[in-house]
Amino acid sequence: MQSIEKIVIIGAGSLATNLAIALKNSKLKIVQIVNRTLSNAALLASKVEASYTNDFNAIDLQADLYIISVSDTSISGVLEKLHLNEKLVVHTAGTIDLQILKSISQNYGVFYPLQTFSKEEIVTFNNIPICIEANSVENESLLIQLGMRMSNNIQKINSEQRKILHISAVFASNFSSYMYLLANEILSDNQISFDILKPLIHRTAEKIQTHQPKDALTGPARRNDTSVLEAHLNILKEHPDYQEIYKLISKNIVKHFYQS
Amino acid sequence: MQSIEKIVIIGAGSLATNLAIALKNSKLKIVQIVNRTLSNAALLASKVEASYTNDFNAIDLQADLYIISVSDTSISGVLEKLHLNEKLVVHTAGTIDLQILKSISQNYGVFYPLQTFSKEEIVTFNNIPICIEANSVENESLLIQLGMRMSNNIQKINSEQRKILHISAVFASNFSSYMYLLANEILSDNQISFDILKPLIHRTAEKIQTHQPKDALTGPARRNDTSVLEAHLNILKEHPDYQEIYKLISKNIVKHFYQS
The missing domain is CATH 3.40.50.720 (NAD(P)-binding Rossmann-like Domain)
Structure with a gap:
């Protein structure tokens, strides 16, 4: 052929x-x-x-x-x-x-x-x-x-690399999408339109096109700002699922930047 | 004034x-x-x-x-x-x-x-x-x-709304960025360049500008494809931190789409 x-x-x-x-x-x-x-x-x-x-x-x-x-x-x-x-x-x-x-x-x-x-x-x-x-x-x-x-x-x-690529794509795309979904849930519960987050989401994904992932990350966990982290967990206390995700990801961000 | x-x-x-x-x-x-x-x-x-x-x-x-x-x-x-x-x-x-x-x-x-x-x-x-x-x-x-x-x-x-907005921004932006960082870690460990993910990341964030977050999400957890979920957890077994995050987020995605 x-x-x-x-x-x-x-x-x-x-x-x-x-x-x-x-x-x-x-x-x-x-x-x-x-x-x-x-x-x-x-x-x-x-x-x-x-x-x-x-x-x-x-x-x-x-x-x-x-x-x-x-x-x-x-x-x-x-x-x-x-x-x-x-x-x-x-x-x-x-x-x-x-x-x-x-x-x-x-x-x-x-x-x-x-x-x-x-x-x-x-x-x-x-x-x-x-x-x-x-x-x-x-x-x-x-x-x-x-x-x-x-x-x-x-x-x-090759097949081994492809599996690794697929997992990394799940983190980078599917799990990011789920973070957008969670943000939307939290906003909807409080009658705030998801539209307000769109410029932020756009910029976050654009930033990664030209920055190393470790340099692009900002926010309270990145700064190890425990007062904000505690305040956020407290606000989320009616939603144990969201709280558990917030806690685990924040813990890993702090660990990545401050304990390695 | x-x-x-x-x-x-x-x-x-x-x-x-x-x-x-x-x-x-x-x-x-x-x-x-x-x-x-x-x-x-x-x-x-x-x-x-x-x-x-x-x-x-x-x-x-x-x-x-x-x-x-x-x-x-x-x-x-x-x-x-x-x-x-x-x-x-x-x-x-x-x-x-x-x-x-x-x-x-x-x-x-x-x-x-x-x-x-x-x-x-x-x-x-x-x-x-x-x-x-x-x-x-x-x-x-x-x-x-x-x-x-x-x-x-x-x-x-107002102050109450702003706190909610800030938490949602942490999920949508900081936690998405951390997902990019994890993807990068997994790829680096396997000598694959992060560049290969950039079109996917770009598209994922663009999709959310015009779709509801629940409609934009794809991937194995969204399909409740347990064979892929298990295969991924198995590949991540040398990295308990990544595995824990993969497990928790996937569990919540499945719960969101199949048990609510």
Whole structure:
């Protein structure tokens, strides 16, 4: 195979949706969407002008690449139903080893875009790091070429590194998002609009683009300002969950800057 | 007083520095910087063409406004040394009550810019929410006018609301920053550059500008994907501190979305 042109996508969730649309926008042909829930398959297929099915025996075997983009809990069920012989197949998961695909094809790899996705808002892939791994130099090269049609940020990342990357992404993105959610809960309880925090959130994330994380951090725990820390814990006393999180993170910030 | 024109700033930390420069850029006159450490006073004074002192008895009493911008732990020490009679005085702290200033003047207020500041990078105040409170309608009006010379985002916020706002800002900004720091630690331990996370961090903070926090959150805990959660905890087992934070936050995310 000279290059990947025709693609089957297995899955129709947030990542599958963003990926399918980005691939189509990069002039790749999405030939088929395969998904357990037929209505979701149909919806995504309509967006990328593909056929669709929920029957694994009806998979189009004429494509150049099969992308499995389903949740980690679903992947083993999907693999049991897939028989792709020598077809190139990749998964898109952060924490799953490359070798899991060994049983279903002789050509396999990983195509893991490091970003937070939602179905409702389609993002461009231009700067998104796409982490690539493959079972052979040839397959790696095919996947790198494919990635470069979508993004200028292609990274060769092995399975061990990818797991580490995925955990760090959970901290940096998912847990930050949860901190925004907690802030919103605390404000809502007191009839204050979340809008007032938006410039602060924007600036906090911008700061990290040019500063070391240890230099970007401010606030009472960073200053070891025990009077503020105690006052905050006292104000949170009606919410033991928030208090526990506040206490643990503050303790670790103080430890990081004052006891190491 | 028709409007505030001449200002004395007490403090020379990150907030005092950003505030002094923003006020000067808004055509206000900074007449004096007062600070315990004289070298820091001199440094800031040179940036805003002000005089400076570390002697509280040498404070210029001809200014229109005195801004106390010191840490919460230092403020009571500063207040003991200040005698401003009827001069308008404000503090800039999130968690300190307006009434703490009652003992040093008959005219007092709060001027609290909700942002993360560092001395090294001066930010513009255009969109920064400035939270204002005062002991009289006249003083409130003077402070609002002053704020509007710097920012288009002026908010009347009382002491109780301000405390809540400050806690929510700690979650949204300081704790998010700490999540970036943890991600960086995990990556550094594995010789992976933090740069790879920057597009993700940028997008996570952008998403919250237009989405509800509950809709912006993704990731394994949001999906209650127990296989990934367990795999991550296992990978973190050499780092009990990171593991404890991962466990607590994930538990709360699962609880928030699946048990409420």
